[in-house]
Amino acid sequence: MNDWFAGDAQWIWGGTEVSPRNEWRCFRKTFYTPPDAWDSGNLAITADSRYVLYVNGVKVGRGPMRSWPSEQSYDTYDIAHLLKPDQFNTLSVLVQHFGVSTFYYIRGRGGLLVQLDLSASGDGASERIVSDGSWRTARCLGQDSRASRMSCQHAFTERIDAGAWDDEWLLSDYEDSEWPYAAVIGKAGIEPWENLKPRDILPLTEETVYPVKVEAMNRVVPVSWTTNIDLRSQMIPGCEDNANEYMYAGYAATVIRVEAAGKATVGFPYAPPHFNGLIINGERYAKQEFIAFKSEKYLGIKLREGDNLLLIELAGKDHGRGLFMGIDCDSAFELHSPIVESATDFDISALIDNDSGSGTSSLADNSPFITIGPFECYEYIDHRYSQEDRSRQRTIDACGSSNEQVSAALDEQAARKVSAFRESGAAASADQLAQWKTWIRPVPDRLVSKESILALSVWKKGSFPEPVPAALQQVVAANSVPGVVPIYEHADTEIIVDFGTQAVGYISFELDADAGTVIDFYGFEHMRDGWIQHMNYLDNSLRYICRQGRQRFTSYVRRGFRYLAVTVRGAIKPVKLYGVQLQQSHYPVAEIGQFQCSDSLINDIWRISQTTTRLCMEDTFVDCPAYEQVFWVGDARNEALIAYYLFGSEEMVKRSLELVPGSKGQTPLYADQVPSGWNSVIPNWTFFWVIACREYYARTGDKAFAESVWPHVAFTLDRYLDLIDERGLLYMDGWNLLDWAPIDQPREGAVTHQNMFLVKALRNAAELAELAGAFQEALSYRAEAKALSEAINSYLWSEEHRAYMDCIHADGRKSDIISMQTQVVAYLCDIADHDRKSQLKSYLLSPPPHFVQIGSPFMSFFYYEALAGMGQFSPMLEDMRQQYGQMIEYGATTCWEMYPKQKDGRAIPTELTRSHCHAWSAAPAYFLGIGVLGVKEAAPGWSAVIIEPQPCGLSWARGSVPLPERGRIDVSWSLDAGGYMKLQVWLPYDVEAAVHLPHGYEGTVDIIRIGQPPESGSAQTV
Structure with missing residues (x-):
């Protein structure tokens, strides 16, 4: 236990649930500050899952850092300058509790812990204010807890109703007497937060970034109805405690009630892998029959007048992505729950390897959906895939197969489950489901979003481009004059804002609108020639329902994107948009590492590598700022080497490395992403x-x-x-x-x-x-x-x-x-003897075309590492020009996760990559430093270095490499027409340096020492 919370500070919470799903809760404490202001006001704070702290309405900070629950991180702030003497002051805290495990958070319980120590130097007076039962708390009613999960990696999107909650709650004069008092959970040190650890790296930046232009404006017609269903939580009660995959087979079902017979379209943007098709009134449509583009699947159907039974067939792995779906129909329709009144409480715990409790549900507060099953279900953990699991896999495969013959390898019990799956799926009307009532459970409202902003953003009934009004372009800058978003009859208005580069942070905007006007925001990474690459399996959206008049809002969810689609829905009069910005958030770094050379393409490649690495530094290294924001342990090894050469950032590397052993409780093999609810190796x-x-x-x-x-x-x-x-x-x-x-x-x-x-x-x-x-x-x-x-x-x-x-x-x-890949690793790990090693060298310098070729920038890092070990830097630069040059050609501002698919030697524009900003791909920033600049460590702590530049066909290069603790090394070299090199090096006096001209080159070396020289001896150049 840290001394910060050795006093009377207590964990507090509110409401009736210990760990509610996606609940935002507001906390307030008002106290009087005497006329003689406090000289010091040190505040420590942490929360489960995340907090935003305000003092007298001024935002102070966000946190805590990701951590293992048993080693809960906390933050400290000096807030004395924000306190008003001889007045009442207020601490206000918004706590976001996820209530589910993600890839960067392990579910604990809702809680807030605060301690403020005040002191005056003059008379020695002091006061301590702590979180306890005197604090007031209330649900943030403007936040909809039914908002969908962003992805299996992330927590939740935002659906904000500005008219249902007043931001005045942040201020001291707000009347909170009707708010309930907070409930005390216990003193610091209770489970699950047995130990508290202070933040050991700097807080993230929050700098305002403005867009560069409005790229497009469209008149859009939305589809009739959309939603997202959290099927994993429905099928596997208790699975919120982890982020593992589950295998199951079953159905989701609803009744579509239409006024008149007609045609409709059922759509599943980003249908999850275990989606196998639909059954409409007993007629089955396999997923292969859908019109599909990548993972977007659409099916035209005929609906009869009255009730139509819709069964969604599910068989396979569910990692918690949710089922995005929509229905579009010209006739009026409603969704109703099939035979909910016949459903009984159903216990599936016996079907799951880890007993997570029963799946009981009352009939109140339920959605129009039910589920049937699961008929087979078990937890799927990557490093514990037993023979029994494989047998169950065959059961799942049989359930999901269109082949009616059940494998003979299935045992009798498994065969019965497959039979039950098939027979229940043959129902042509709701009344035929009654015989399966013991398998039926209603889906509660809390697992079904009111609408899916992602589905609305991806799937449009119609989209018609309109010229962008010149006045609307001014929203890209801070401006007191608004841009007016036009409105259209029977259509919504979508504008696409381009930030000019990939970015990460919190969406912020200011506008003037009528109450009830809906503003949808949807971030994505890439578009070209009007075509948008949508974010596969990532709901990168925000819905804001306006109150009357002028208002501003800053999102509480951190997102990554380059483009932001802003759609105005249901407006009676045009919306005045004063601006859309991003509060950019990443680890604060100084751009010490630099690189320039005579090849502009190589300069561009280095620059996107630098930007990528910076955007992928959060409270640990993360793989990407959009799709995941997850600390993948293996990725971070390469990212650490890159960061050393760009920013130094040794404290970030140390923190990341020290988090890994915390996964020992999950697996002795250590998890591949930490801290995470996914038990994966x-x-x-x-x-x-x-x-x-x-x-x-x-x-x-x-x-x-x-x-x-x-x-x-x-x-x-x-x-x-x-x-x-x-x-x-x-x-x-x-x-x-x-x-x-x-x-x-x-x-x-x-x-x-x-x-x-x-x-x-x-x-x-x-x-x-x-x-x-x-x-x-x-x-x-x-x-x-x-x-x-x-x-x-x-x-x-x-x-x-x-x-x-x-x-x-x-x-x-x-x-x-x-x-x-295998030959590269063999060379890199020094496996081969002399003859075999020579063979490997020939492969690395001239890859045989019949070998499987390198498939990702991540693998290229190891390839470059092997080439560097051989002293072969020219082939490395040529590979960078070819592979990374494709990214530059398609307007990349950051490095892609994958190399694009090729056709006839050219990249396929719609098959470029998944993530457009992925730190495992930023290898050039490191290898240009050790190669073209030639700077490498020669002793621990960089007390000695070797500097030997490699021209690689360039005529000049210059740059800098950070040193740990203090200082940097600057290198500049150039070649004249005759190939004579002039090499200059600047470095601290106490760093021993061995400086060499490249092999085969002649020239001059000039070494400039920085700082006070030692009294005796000198760090001489060899």
Whole structure:
């Protein structure tokens, strides 16, 4: 327990639920400040799940950082300057409780903890104000808790009714006497927040970013009805405690009641993987029959007058993405629940591996939907995929298959479940479902959104471009004169605002509108020639329902995007829009690292790498600012090296690395994203973490870190060594991933690249062991690495192909796939002997076309790392020009997650990438620093460096590389017409430097020392 909360501060909450779903709650504490103002006012605060703190209406900060519940993070602020002497002052806190686990939050319970210590230096007076039962609290009634999940990775979108809540609650003179008092949960130290840890990195930025233009304006006609259904929470009661996938088979059902027979369209924008089709009045339509573009699926149907039974067939994995759907029909229609009155309480706990409780539901407050089933259901965890699980997988597959023949491999019980699934799905009307009433449960309103802003944004009945009024363009800047958004009869108005680059933060806007006018916001990353690439499986939306008059609002949900579609719906008179901005939010960094050269394309590539890395630095490194905002452990190893060369940011790296062992309670193999509710393991990601720990020591010389992390490294590697088989190979069943490419990396088997990276991790662990004084363990790990390397060479080398094969399968079959990925890793991990190593070098310099080629910028990092080890920097730059040049050609301002699909040697414009801003792709920012600038560390803490630039066909280059703790290294070189090099280096006096001209070059070297020279001796240049 930290001393900050050693006093009387208590966790408080309100309402009737311990952990309500998507609840925003407001807290207030008003206190008097004497005429002699306090000199010091230090406030500590944390909340579950997130908070925004205000003092007298002034926003002070947001938090807390992501953390394990047992190590809850808290923030501290100096607020003395915001207190008004001889007046009443108010602390106001908005707490957002998720009530579900995500990929960056593990469900705890609703709670707020605050302590404010006030003191005066003159007379020594002091006062302490703490969270306790004297605080007032109320639900934020302007926030709709039925807003949909953004994605399985994220929490919830926002649906705000400005007329239902008054922002005056933030101010001291607000009358809160009718608010209930907060309920006390207990003192600091109670579960689940047993330990409290202070923020150990800087708070995120909040800087106003303005758009550059209004890209387009459209007159749009919406479809009739949309929604999002949280099927995972409905089918698996209790699953909110984790973010794992579940396998199940069953149905969602409703009745469409129409006034007259006619045609309709049922649409499923971003239908989840376990969506298998529809049954309308007994007629089945498989998903293959839908009109589909990527994951958007639409079906034209005929509806009879009166009631039409709609069954949605579900069989497969559900990771919590929700079912986005809509219905468009020219005739008036309503949705009704089929035979809810016949449904009974239903307990599915016996069907789930971990007993999560019963799925009972009352008939009150229910939506028009019911579910039937699940007929089979179990939790799917990546590193615990047992034989029983595979048997159940076959049951799910049989349920979801259009083939009526049930596999003979299914046991009798499983066959009965498949039969029940099929028979209930054959119902042609609601009354025919009565016989399945014991499988039926109503879907409560809380799991069904009132409408889906994503579905409305993606699926439009009509969209007609209109010229953008010149006056409307002024909304891109701070302006006292509004742009007027025109309105159209029988249509809504959509404007698309371009921020000019990918960005991340909180949407902010100011407007004047009539009460009840709806403003929908939808962020996305890419559009070209009028075509929008929608955000697959990401509901990046916000709905704002206006109060009367002029108003402003700043979102409480952090989002990433470049373009923002703003749609005005239901307006009686034109909306005056004063501006749309973004409060940009990322980790504050100084742009110390710099790079310029004679090739403008390479400069552009470096620049998008820098921007990408900055936008993907939150309270940890994150994979991307839009789709996930998740700390993927393996990605962060590469991102750390990039950040060292751009910003330094050693404190960010250390925090990220220290979070990883907290997943030990989930798995001894350590999770691949932390802290997360998804219990998932990618073995390579754990090995990269070990490597990153050793590289952090090399960067900082922090021996205390090496000593503290060593036991955690040993703990997990020992568990991996337990999985070494009789051949001496790592053999396991798990997510054996390295690259998004058709390499042979099965779930179960001895995967070659994985074995190789374990060798490197063991060698790195041996170095950490020595630093920690564990010399015997260091010897043991080196011996294990040697034995594993020998086993790889014995079993995983193909003499026929003169290369390393990708794997040996579970059945003993040797892979016939040879990939560049495996050869790159073999070279990088120093697996091959002299002859084989020479063979690998030839492959790296001239990749054989029949090998599987590198499929992602993430894998390119390791390829570049291998080329750098060979001293081959020119092929690296050529690969950057080709691969990253495609991104620049399509207007990229940040690095893409994947390389685009190709046709006839050209990128397919609609198949570019998923994420347009992904930090695992920012490799050029690192490799241009170690290559073209030639700056590399030569001793821990960078007390010594090697500087040897590589021209790579360039005529000049200059740039800077941050040093840890203080200072930087500046390098500038140029070549004259005769190839004579002039090299200049600036660096601190106490950094030992070995400066070399490139091999084969002649020229001059000029070294300028910065700072006070030592009294005796000098850090000389060699």
